[in-house]
Amino acid sequence: xxxxxxxxxxxxxxxxxxxxxxxxxxxxxxxxxxxxxxxxxxxxxxxxxxxxxxxxxxxxxxxxxxxxxxxxxxxxxxxxxxxxxxxxxxxxxxxxxxxxxxxxxxxxxxxxxxxxxxxxxxxxxxxxxxxxxxxxxxxxxxxxxxxxxxxxxxxxxxxxxxxxxxxxxxxxxxxxxxxxxxxxxxxxxxxxxxxxxxxxxxxxxxxxxxxxxxxxxxxxxxxxxxxxxxxxxxxxxxxxxxxxxxxxxxxxxxxxxxxxxxxxxxxxxxxxxxxxxxxxxxxxxxxxxxxxxxxxxxxxxxxxxxxxxxxxxxxxxxxxxxxxxxxxxxxxxxxxxxxxxxxxxxxxxxxxxxxxxxxxxxxxxxxxxxxxxxxxxxxxxxxxxxxxxxxxxxxxxxxxxxxxxxxxxxxxxxxxxxxxxxxxxxxxxxxxxxxx
Amino acid sequence: xxxxxxxxxxxxxxxxxxxxxxxxxxxxxxxxxxxxxxxxxxxxxxxxxxxxxxxxxxxxxxxxxxxxxxxxxxxxxxxxxxxxxxxxxxxxxxxxxxxxxxxxxxxxxxxxxxxxxxxxxxxxxxxxxxxxxxxxxxxxxxxxxxxxxxxxxxxxxxxxxxxxxxxxxxxxxxxxxxxxxxxxxxxxxxxxxxxxxxxxxxxxxxxxxxxxxxxxxxxxxxxxxxxxxxxxxxxxxxxxxxxxxxxxxxxxxx
Numbered sequence: 072x073x074x075x076x077x078x079x080x081x082x083x084x085x086x087x088x089x090x091x092x093x094x095x096x097x098x099x100x101x102x103x104x105x106x107x108x109x110x111x112x113x114x115x116x117x118x119x120x121x122x123x124x125x126x127x128x129x130x131x132x133x134x135x136x137x138x139x140x141x142x143x144x145x146x147x148x149x150x151x152x153x154x155x156x157x158x159x160x161x162x163x164x165x166x167x168x169x170x171x172x173x174x175x176x177x178x179x180x181x182x183x184x185x186x187x188x189x190x191x192x193x194x195x196x197x198x199x200x201x202x203x204x205x206x207x208x209x210x211x212x213x214x215x216x217x218x219x220x221x222x223x224x225x226x227x228x229x230x231x232x233x234x235x236x237x238x239x240x241x242x243x244x245x246x247x248x249x250x251x252x253x254x255x256x257x258x259x260x261x262x263x264x265x266x267x268x269x270x271x272x273x274x275x276x277x278x279x280x281x282x283x284x285x286x287x288x289x290x291x292x293x294x295x296x297x298x299x300x301x302x303x304x305x306x307x308x309x310x311x312x313x314x315x316x317x318x319x320x321x322x323x324x325x326x327x328x329x330x331x332x333x334x335x336x337x338x339x340x341x342x343x344x345x346x347x348x349x350x351x352x353x354x355x356x357x358x359x360x361x362x363x364x365x366x367x368x369x370x371x372x373x374x375x376x377x378x379x380x381x382x383x384x385x386x387x388x389x390x391x392x393x394x395x396x397x398x399x400x401x402x403x404x405x406x407x408x409x410x411x412x413x414x415x416x417x418x419x420x421x422x423x424x425x426x427x428x429x430x431x432x433x434x435x436x437x438x439x440x441x442x443x444x445x446x447x448x449x450x451x452x453x454x455x456x457x458x459x460x461x462x463x464x465x466x467x468x469x470x471x472x473x474x475x476x477x478x479x480x481x482x483x484x485x486x487x488x489x490x491x492x493x494x495x496x497x498x499x500x501x502x503x504x505x506x507x
Numbered sequence: 508x509x510x511x512x513x514x515x516x517x518x519x520x521x522x523x524x525x526x527x528x529x530x531x532x533x534x535x536x537x538x539x540x541x542x543x544x545x546x547x548x549x550x551x552x553x554x555x556x557x558x559x560x561x562x563x564x565x566x567x568x569x570x571x572x573x574x575x576x577x578x579x580x581x582x583x584x585x586x587x588x589x590x591x592x593x594x595x596x597x598x599x600x601x602x603x604x605x606x607x608x609x610x611x612x613x614x615x616x617x618x619x620x621x622x623x624x625x626x627x628x629x630x631x632x633x634x635x636x637x638x639x640x641x642x643x644x645x646x647x648x649x650x651x652x653x654x655x656x657x658x659x660x661x662x663x664x665x666x667x668x669x670x671x672x673x674x675x676x677x678x679x680x681x682x683x684x685x686x687x688x689x690x691x692x693x694x695x696x697x698x699x700x701x702x703x704x705x706x707x708x709x710x711x712x713x714x715x716x717x718x719x720x721x722x723x724x725x726x727x728x729x730x731x732x733x734x735x736x737x738x739x740x741x742x743x744x745x746x747x748x749x750x751x752x753x754x755x756x757x758x759x760x761x
Contacts, residue, residue, distance in 0.1 A: 116646065116656070145715075146720070184536075184748075220725075222712045222727065223712070223714060224714060287727060432538075437538075437750060455730065459750075
């Protein structure tokens with residue numbers, strides 16, 4: 072039997088600076104420090120861990136990798152952006168444009184299951200507020216449209232009324248303020264940035280094309296959209312088109328909130344008078360759960376991509392040309408289709424009461440919500456920007472090949488004319504011949 | 508808020524009733540037409556691999572019930588369906604037949620393929636495809652069992668931005684991983700399936716949040732699965748919020 076001193080000698084056999092005695096000591100010390108409940112099972116793991124990170128009284132068991140320059144820069148940039156937002160301005164800013172009170176709306180969103188996180192929502196609110204202060208007064212007010220998720224960073228979208236039409240607006244291809252371009256949209260990609268990019272206006276062709284395919288957005292506004300049929304524009308156009316489709320199809324409000332202003336022609340949707348509002352609202356939750364109680368307050372885009380009718384085209388005589396297939400435009404303030412919406416009440420179940428708020432979820436654009444509570448309502452969209460389709464998508468077939476022209480029965484077929492041999496020499500004038 | 512309160516009560520009740528010892532995790536929410544399903548998973552450290560059991564409840568009634576296991580016939584029926592969930596667990600009229608015999612309320616319910624079976628199939632499918640664990644969080648201990656690593660140091664900023672740092676939290680299906688589980692001795696190699704091997708390869712996206720302190724991984728095929736991992740910390744988790752229908756058009760959308 073070896074004595075204790077000999078045992079220690081064996082254990083202390085040094086190999087490249089590591090010896091078993093020290094290792095055993097360290098392992099037992101680590102078990103002592105951590106007191107894991109199942110040290111027996113964990114023994115090998117603890118031993119492996121100790122071999123990897125030698126226990127050093129000055130350094131804690133977690134040796135953390137020092138952050139790289141890139142990470143530090145990114146986090147610093149974020150912190151700077153946030154602190155800029157949080158800084159109080161020296162003088163109170165002019166308030167021309169009303170901005171949404173996101174903190175209030177946040178409570179409504181939460182009942183519907185949508186939340187960006189409290190701090191993030193507050194920073195988004197600050198960002199929107201700062202942006203609103205920089206806009207001209209014609210924009211009137213901003214609304215948070217929602218968040219569109221992409222393969223990269225998401226887009227936060229705000230909506231404002233279009234100030235004025237761009238010059239040279241061709242009514243045949245694009246509607247102005249009276250139609251699909253009633254609102255202008257700005258996007259940003261992080262809650263705390265203060266650079267909002269304006270999205271270009273949408274054209275009819277883009278709307279028609281976008282309905283034919285489904286694509287994930289990449290998160291980069293200049294990215295091309297490779298699709299079939301080809302989409303005229305890049306990702307910022309595609310984003311604007313999807314927003315237009317979503318807005319037209321899913322912006323609903325409780326009936327009675329908006330009414331038609333009959334004085335103008337065509338009738339324009341406007342906020343109902345304060346008296347009517349006070350009488351009609353708050354509506355009990357029971358009533359709001361029925362699809363009859365909701366109306367679209369935005370006009371849905373029709374098959375050719377317009378809200379209003381095509382302007383009349385005059386032909387040469389000055390008579391209006393009737394289009395071959397007149398496309399119907401939807402009337403404003405239309406009721407909603409019951410199959411396209413699902414309703415939830417919050418609080419529901421046993422907590423339901425007459426003043427509960429009602430959430431209408433769109434089944435056509437999953438992620439579009441309309442939330443009504445007492446005298447307020449909000450619309451918000453959070454999602455990838457896609458339509459729900461129960462069937463698998465199959466791309467449209469390419470167009471038929473054009474056939475060659477075949478002559479009709481009575482007509483003569485086209486033939487090449489015979490080559491006419493003409494004498495190239497110029498006719499000789501009588502009596503005159505120029506000799507050079 | 509209401510769902511949270513209801514779920515807490517239900518989880519405690521279920522835990523005591525069945526005397527479960529595992530970790531209760533919120534798995535996700537599947538939207539239905541009339542009601543939504545809330546799903547909770549329980550992870551128990553059993554032999555070989557942590558075992559997961561699922562419980563569901565609806566937003567109308569907050570008692571957790573176990574999701575039934577499926578026979579092959581039911582599985583094939585579930586696979587064929589791609590319409591939305593209705594929200595009624597006993598719903599069975601999937602083919603839209605006009606004449607449905609009235610079920611006698613007194614008689615015990617007929618054993619048919621119901622929505623609850625479809626729910627079970629979908630949850631297992633989603634979990635098989637989506638449940639993630641960051642690199643290093645699951646290890647094999649001396650007893651050849653896969654366990655959560657108590658010394659998991661968390662991901663660094665760079666590793667978390669790379670898809671290769673994430674693995675599927677399921678019994679490994681690659682040949683190498685299975686072999687590693689059978690080998691004796693301490694194993695330090697990676698044995699789980701890496702998510703970069705999923706086809707098509709772009710269905711996972713990873714991004715940092717703006718503060719750079721959390722990484723988010725999302726699945727584009729099962730639209731609505733989110734996974735987060737806090738950098739340099741042991742926290743991670745994932746959940747599914749969606750309609751339970753996969754995005755089969757994904758080939759056209761990327």
